[in-house]
Amino acid sequence: MMPADDRRWEILENVGAYAAGELEGEKAREVERLMYERPDYRHLAESYARMLVMLDTLGNEPVEVPSAAVGYAVRRAYVSAFMRNAETFIGALGRSYLDALVYYLGLRKESYAEAT
Amino acid sequence: MRASGGDAGAFRHLVREHSGLVYRVALRIVGPQDAQDASQEAWIRAWRNIENFRGDSAFSTWLYRITVNTCLSTRRKESRRKEREYSGDELPFLPEPPSVEADPEAATLNTQQREELLAALEHVRTEHRAALVLRHMEGLSYAEIARILDVPDGTAKGWVSRGRAAMLVALTEQRQDDREAGERAR
Numbered sequence: 001m002m003p004a005d006d007r008r009w010e011i012l013e014n015v016g017a018y019a020a021g022e023l024e025g026e027k028a029r030e031v032e033r034l035m036y037e038r039p040d041y042r043h044l045a046e047s048y049a050r051m052l053v054m055l056d057t058l059g060n061e062p063v064e065v066p067s068a069a070v071g072y073a074v075r076r077a078y079v080s081a082f083m084r085n086a087e088t089f090i091g092a093l094g095r096s097y098l099d100a101l102v103y104y105l106g107l108r109k110e111s112y113a114e115a116t
Numbered sequence: 117m118r119a120s121g122g123d124a125g126a127f128r129h130l131v132r133e134h135s136g137l138v139y140r141v142a143l144r145i146v147g148p149q150d151a152q153d154a155s156q157e158a159w160i161r162a163w164r165n166i167e168n169f170r171g172d173s174a175f176s177t178w179l180y181r182i183t184v185n186t187c188l189s190t191r192r193k194e195s196r197r198k199e200r201e202y203s204g205d206e207l208p209f210l211p212e213p214p215s216v217e218a219d220p221e222a223a224t225l226n227t228q229q230r231e232e233l234l235a236a237l238e239h240v241r242t243e244h245r246a247a248l249v250l251r252h253m254e255g256l257s258y259a260e261i262a263r264i265l266d267v268p269d270g271t272a273k274g275w276v277s278r279g280r281a282a283m284l285v286a287l288t289e290q291r292q293d294d295r296e297a298g299e300r301a302r
Contacts, residue, residue, distance in 0.1 A: 009281065012207070016280040020252075040207045047210035051284050052252060057225050058144075058233055059253030065139040069152045073159030074128045080163070081124035 015041060019048035127163055130175075135159075137176060138183045144249040145187040147238060158186040173263065180256075181264045184246050191242040208288035232290060239286035240279050247272055248279030 011034070017023045018031040035042045102108050135155075142154040162182050169178055225233070237245055243265070250256045250264060262272040 012281045012284075013277045016284065017277055020280065040209075043209050044207045047208060047288070048280070048284060050210050051280075051287060054225060054229060054233055055248075055252040055283075056255075058230060059249075059255070061225070061230075063136060063140045063143060065135045065155075066152055069139050069155040070131050070135045070159060072156050073163060074124075074131055076160055076163065078124045078128075 011041075012044070015044050016048050019045045020052060127166065130162075131159060134176065134179055137179060141180065141183045141249065141254065142187055144234075144237065144253055145184065145242070145246050146190055147234065150190060154183075154187050154190050157190070158183040161186055177260060177263060180250070180254075180260075181266070184250070184264055188242055188246060208284045210284065210288055210291070232287060236283055236286040236290055239290075240282045244275045244279030244282060247275035248283060251276045252280070 014023065014027065014031055015034075018028060023031060031041075031045075035045055138158050139151060139155045142158065143151040146154045158179075162179060165182070169175070237249075240248060247261055247265060250261045251258070256264070258269050258272050258276070261276070262269045265272060265275070267275075
């Protein structure tokens with residue numbers, strides 16, 4: 001046996017699903033029968049319909065995006081892209097200097113000989 | 117796709133194009149006080165993870181997912197606002213407002229109605245609110261909502277349904293509180 005509160009919530013949710021046009025077949029018929037028998041269920045369905053219209057209206061209202069909401073992220077993206085490029089550049093430069101030093105100290109004679 | 121290769125210029129274009137989506141969803145889920153911070157955080161997460169975007173789903177679905185997850189984690193850090201409870205014998209009833217018309221195309225909300233809706237949304241559990249926003253304000257399908265929230269379709273449907281019911285209860289009780297406060301003031 002379902003507790004009374006759970007049963008009330010179930011009806012509340014079923015009427016909501018009906019008002020949103022999401023119930024079909026036997027479940028829809030059951031809600032229609034409830035609405036036919038009890039005016040408070042009919043009022044409940046009407047209340048849902050009003051609320052859904054208001055939600056839809058609010059959802060369609062244009063929203064002004066504050067420039068700070070996006071500017072910061074874009075700046076962060078540029079800084080991190082710059083840092084990534086700088087890291088690659090400095091890494092490549094460092095490797096070149098190391099290669100030059102290795103060559104200068106004559107530590108890679110074989111490879112020099114192979115190259116020549 | 118250029119943005120996913122680390123091109124900041126391409127990312128800037130994406131931000132410009134989709135900033136409305138991110139801010140709008142953040143505004144509805146975390147409210148006006150935290151929407152800007154949540155929106156910034158969502159874009160930072162998007163930049164950090166953009167190389168993982170392979171185009172398997174629409175970019176907007178991927179962005180919705182990042183935005184909603186950011187909003188949910190923002191909200192989890194805070195103490196949960198008390199959800200209005202429905203325990204009365206009377207069913208919630210919302211009287212017909214004079215300025216909201218049946219045709220959504222023609223409908224407009226006045227400031228009081230907008231504030232009422234946003235305040236009532238705050239009383240809906242965060243996951244249910246996110247599902248409700250995606251379904252009834254963003255107009256997404258249950259399959260899309262399930263992908264964004266990373267839950268099975270049935271769970272997404274259940275969350276929308278519970279969010280819808282909780283929202284109606286909150287809206288009705290809020291109007292009742294306002295009416296009682298008005299009567300006391302007289």
